[in-house]
Amino acid sequence: MGSIEKTSVACVVAGGGPAGMVLGLLLARSGVEVAVLEKYPDFLRDFRGDTVHASTLNLLDDLGLGDRFAALPQRRERRVTMEFDDGALTEDFSRLPGRHQHIALVPQWDFLNLLAAAGAESPHFHLARHAEVDGLLREGGQVCGVRYTDKDTGLSREVSAPLVVAADGRHSAVRRLLGLRPRASATPHDCLYVRVPRLPGDPDGTFLRFSATGGLIMINRGDYWQAALLIAKGTARDALAHDGEWPRRTIARLAPYTGERMAAIGAGDIASLQIRIDRLARWWAPGALLIGDAAHAMSPIAGVGINLAIQDAVAAARILVPALRRGRVRGRDLAAVQRRRQWPTVLTQMAQRAAQERIVAASITGDDAATAPLRVPQPLRTLRRWRGFPHLFGRVVALGIRPERLTGSLEPLSHG
Template identity: 55%
Template sequence: MERTGVVVVGGGPAGMVAGLVLARAGVEVTVLEKHGDFLRDFRGDTVHASTLTLLDELGLGPSFAEVPHQLVDRVQVLLDSGPQPVADLSRLPGRHKHIAMVPQWDFLDLLADAGKREPTFELRMNTEFTGLLREGGRVTGVRYRTADGGTGELAADLVIAADGRRSLVREQAGLPVRAFGVPMDVWWFRLPRHEGELTGATGRFGSSDGLVLINRGDYFQCAYLIRKGTDELLRSEGVVAFRRRMARLVPWLAERLETISSLDDVKLLDVKLDRLRRWHLDGLLCIGDAAHAMSPIGGVGINLAVQDAVAAAALVAGPLRRGELTTEVLAKVRRRRWLPTAVTQAVQRRVQDSFLKPTLAGTSGVARGRVPLPIRLMRRFPRLQVVPAYLVAIGLRPEHAPEFARRAPERIERA
């Protein structure tokens, strides 16, 4: 049987950051990614201010700067009277007063290239997790399958589950989950954007739906909010009905909607909001969406996942090197990350219950042309816009790279 120090299941942002930081501590780490590359249709393309600071601390700032990206420095709501500000990121403390929008595959490739420079880091693509190895009540490694049908087992001192909101590791571990209801799902699609049009991220809400437009340079990344469980019904109405709904919501997009040739161009995000009651077993730790699936409200899921990864790596690296990893050490990860996770989810639940649920039901004040109180306050007292900006772009407990993982800024050649 093969052996490594840590197996990270899932090559997303949380898994790659955890693997990189652990490798820089001298821990032998193997990241398993079931796909052959990162070129997939990601919607989570946000790199938040606190993650940009982390990249600087890891010495990756210059390399990231060369990756094509757009900067979001404001969040606004589009009312009939025009755009109204909600969050002003230019008021944030620190160097990065924005969120970077970058294709997630570029971000992951950057982390992979940095990891490959560490002698104890291994990334195995086309390698899918299939099961946990256990011995005497302890998780001792994983079973896997490769793209050519080969199977194998990999023993480890620690398995880190970073395989997302539908985590197979979490399912097999049988960890108890607390699930929260959500009123919506999201349709993702792209529409052309013209020079001089809306910048940042802009929300538009109608009588029973909502649309978020994110500036991606020459196109808008669009998130259309639909009532939970209505995907099949709405698709049955066809692409013409879809275009009609979009044009009613944002009339100046009407001509561009012809670029949506069929509803195959529209991807569903099945929204979940849940949290594990316990994030670990002996020999196993869950982080990111595997530990707490976040709503897309605020787009904070990736930021929380990356911060989980940094906290986890910093806490377990020393005990792993000394051969002293215990369940008490693993429990510290949840204790450190519970408050920002729970508070962020509480805010998301408040937004969905007080605003999104009545909006999608057609009973909100917005549907009758009323400007919500928070927006009126933001307009009257602009300094208040730093509060949502901080919660979204930085978070309640931003994590910083441990000293052993920090490097001087340098440009890393892309593979």
């Protein structure tokens, strides 16, 4: 066995998703040597979450990347409609503070490539692709780096660092290696995803349809719909039986203009996603911090997962940069990140669970027969009478709870 190549940096970030890339970029621009390890060779994967909310758009402006992001292929939504059997609710983003009165739907690989290119402009940013973390380095009971496999060469490498950050998603390898287990909340549903061609005459915008006979999310991608059909937990295999006849029929019923197009879609064109909401009791161990889905998996409801993870990254950078510059990160520094981000996470997950219980669970019967209509739930039925409610609703969704901004030592360095 050959020798293992060893390097050292101030911080190792496992995971090159939005949270990991933003954290790496912020640390590098603050003069902190950082290595981001991405286990795949590129970002060209079929992501489900491509929603970039106003909180993230504001951050990109702070980083001097707003114009670059605006040049990416994207669709902008100024409002999103939730349709029920007895009426509708609207999330209206047209009165958001700041430059961005919309949310953006952009392919996540384009977003990640933008962040990678911006990071590469700093000599302190190092991105290793096809680098799969498979071990932790420890010293005196504290994590002090990672071991990873270079999947291109098959060689094992080690990177030592005072801090390892796990931003590697809901199936986090670092979390498993630390022996941490999140506590999961019951979720009544999973999703089936399918691309449906979009034709002239189709409705404009993105909408959510909640009915007593089914639940459907239709995301307008320009030339196609990204359709997400809600199904009962653990029923994906049965739902896809008979070449996907049931989801084809259900989508056509909930979105009648797709009827003829659904006939050309088979079970092989339909992907399933298991929905999960969970959260770690403690987001850190000596020498290690977990953020984003590694610390708290979110439901796709309202598309807030990516943006919440990025807010974790901003808070982590702002709190930890002074300690990383000193070369010593203490437990109280890591605990401060959790304290900062925990209650926005808890409140967001509470809202998602309430939506699951009051709306989603009532719309996953898939029963074609006529049933009692699914009404807008209280107290939303009362609140929608208030003229300002759509704007408040939109603000909560687009900005989230406690949005993070750059301050002080995190003011970006020259970016050309």
